[in-house]
Amino acid sequence: MRDDKVLDEAERDEFLSGPLHVEEKIDGQNLGISGGEDGLLFQARGSYVQPGGRHFRGLSTWIEPRRRRLASALGTELVLFGEWCAITHSVSYDQLPDWFLIFDVYEKTAGRFWDPEMRDAFADEVGLFTVPFLAVGDFTLDTLTGLIQRSRVGHEQMEGVVARSAASTGPQRRAKLVRPDFVQQIDRHWMTEQHTMNRLRSSG
Known part of the structure; x- marks a missing residue:
């Protein structure tokens, strides 16, 4: 799990100690x-x-x-x-x-x-x-990871999830969890390849 940095175990446990609002991480x-x-x-x-x-x-x-x-x-x-x-x-x-x-x-x-x-x-x-909204509630790392399924806006597996504190008071904390096999390619980055367009869903 990470935001601007990788969370250590204590930070992860603290983050997971309260209710979270979870959304799909869009690539x-x-x-x-x-x-x-x-x-x-x-x-x-x-x-x-x-x-x-x-x-x-x-x-x-x-x-x-x-x-x-x-x-x-x-x-x-x-x-x-x-x-x-x-x-x-x-x-x-x-x-x-x-x-x-x-x-x-x-x-x-x-x-x-x-x-x-x-x-x-x-x-x-x-x-x-x-x-896309996924869920709100209390999560363990395993149940949060379990939300990483097929994208709500496509047919491929989603990149990951973004979770933020759902508490009405206290600091605004958030972290992202990326699926284990998701690799942001360096030598074959999307910017260097021929572009492929995504598609909008049918209005019908």
Whole structure:
């Protein structure tokens, strides 16, 4: 289990000591969307980026019909984080509800990420989708690992899960658990290969 670091046994046990909210870890390109004086801003891994290019293929077209609503909802206070899923990385998806799946909303002044319920309400308000919800409750490492099954948005096994503390008070803690055989390839990374597109699920 890891967030920015690998948890040792004591940290793992502490993390598992309370209820957790668990979602599928989606294998996409991390994308942040925020509002500024000149309109929407896009960021990836801490750096501002422009829509388009091989990292964010299709983003320019996707954002246009949503630009005004998102700019109004985000203002200058909120940052929306999600996975841009147009390009296949290591896991292929063919049942996506949309190309962008939200996993976080960050409130700048409060210095805090919204809880999943607030995030989901925001997603509904702006007409977007969140990463797939899996379960909430108390877990052991084994039962948490048992949630790593077939993707909710595809036919392949999911990359892993992201668990966050479900307690209403206390620090916002989270960790990700990646399936044992999942390998983020170095010498044959998706960025160096011919791109394959994921697919949206049929509306019918």
